Amino acid sequence: xxxxxxxxxxxxxxxxxxxxxxxxxxxxxxxxxxxxxxxxxxxxxxxxxxxxxxxxxxxxxxxxxxxxxxxxxxxxxxxxxxxxxxxxxxxxxxxxxxxxxxxxxxxxxxxxxxxx
Amino acid sequence: xxxxxxxxxxxxxxxxxxxxxxxxxxxxxxxxxxxxxxxxxxxxxxxxxxxxxxxxxxxxxxxxxxxxxxxxxxxxxxxxxxxxxxxxxxxxxxxxxxxxxxxxxxxx
Numbered sequence: 001x002x003x004x005x006x007x008x009x010x011x012x013x014x015x016x017x018x019x020x021x022x023x024x025x026x027x028x029x030x031x032x033x034x035x036x037x038x039x040x041x042x043x044x045x046x047x048x049x050x051x052x053x054x055x056x057x058x059x060x061x062x063x064x065x066x067x068x069x070x071x072x073x074x075x076x077x078x079x080x081x082x083x084x085x086x087x088x089x090x091x092x093x094x095x096x097x098x099x100x101x102x103x104x105x106x107x108x109x110x111x112x113x114x115x116x
Numbered sequence: 117x118x119x120x121x122x123x124x125x126x127x128x129x130x131x132x133x134x135x136x137x138x139x140x141x142x143x144x145x146x147x148x149x150x151x152x153x154x155x156x157x158x159x160x161x162x163x164x165x166x167x168x169x170x171x172x173x174x175x176x177x178x179x180x181x182x183x184x185x186x187x188x189x190x191x192x193x194x195x196x197x198x199x200x201x202x203x204x205x206x207x208x209x210x211x212x213x214x215x216x217x218x219x220x221x222x223x224x
Binding site: 045050106109 | 159
């Protein structure tokens, strides 16, 4: 059974940092690109960042480039998103997903709240 | 960046009736279009990819059609579990895989 489990969310002040993790099981993690997506409260889906299967290529939405860093540890079957200089508009539920340009498998989501 | 639009924003349908959702792209996607279903408090679920191929476990009452810039998701006979928000997503120009704003299907 494929499972993706996000962790690391929570409340952070504007300008602060958080590191999200996504632990994966049920498929060969190192064979797939992975992405982070997010959904602000009451809003639609927004792709945030993607990383190739071996971590050699990374991609970012304009809204987070320079502030967020995606990475992965294939030995631990884990995907990461380091989020710095957080803004109020970054508040959302963040999802990790297996990326084959379509998102077949998703985590349950983790909430990030940015507020003073 | 390719812009995606969906119509209508809300579709009110009675159980057992047919629902037809539309998705339009600002430029041609070929068949590189996916549909997702999202229920409150849940992650999205992939329904359709390649414009018309059902994902694993998706019932035959859900179908996709279209190509180029115009796409349709049809649910032939709405079941209680089908009331949800539906998103289309283009992946012809990736990244990003841009999503439409969604269509909410609610009970009439």
